[in-house]
Amino acid sequence: MFTGLVEEVGRVAKIDVHGENHRILIEAKETPKELKTGNSIAVSGVCLTALDITPTSFCADLAKETWTLTSFSRITEGALINLELPLKADGRMGGHMVQGHVDGTGKLLEFVRIPNAHDYWLRIEIPRELEKYVVFKGSIAIEGISLTVAKLEGLVCTIAIIPHTIEMTNLKSLKPGDPVNIETDIVAKYLEKWMSKGRESSLEVGELVAKGF
Secondary structure, three states, rough: OOOOOOOOEEEEEEEEEEEEEEEEEEEEOOOOOOOOOOOOEEEEEEEEOEEEEEEEEEEEEEHHHHOOOOOHOOOOOOOOEEOOOOOOOOOOOOOOOOOOOEEEEEEEEEEEEEEOOOEEEEEEOOOOOHHHOOOOOEEEEEOOOEEEEEEEOEEEEEEEHHHHHHHHHHHHHOOOOOEEEEOOOOHHHHHHHHHHHHHHHHHHHHHEEEEEE
């Protein structure tokens, strides 16, 4: 499990194509030092398996589905990607629960500075099938970054971004029209399932509360 707090921005140094599969070589200064072969690592929000590790790089294999259904479809050699190691058992939950299982890709509409402020507005068009999982002031992971929804107008999700987040992530390298990985809050998915079962088995609000909600 991850928390959506990016630890380092790496660089895609090489992309090898093997039939319908891809292998990417990622260079980074610090993250590879903590990896062992077979470890999980979140790469721009996608949980991948680290292979061929050196002190400054690692590889990861991507199946056709992972490549085509995530923002990896736009990357080229030299692209910046967000890196996060899994949460340790004794670690602090600083962001929100992120699995590294991308639900879909949104389209970056604009990334503009807020007038008379140091912060920025990030506006993303989200897929229609994910709209039901996105709520005002709810959590959402964009490119593996734990963020908070500031506004939701139809399929347009607006997020306030502070300068630190820009400095410590790959957001600074993205441009309008780029696809971005989206993982919605897993709690919303469980609630949807329980409420659906509730319609069949008379699950009431009191029972949801008893389950911790």
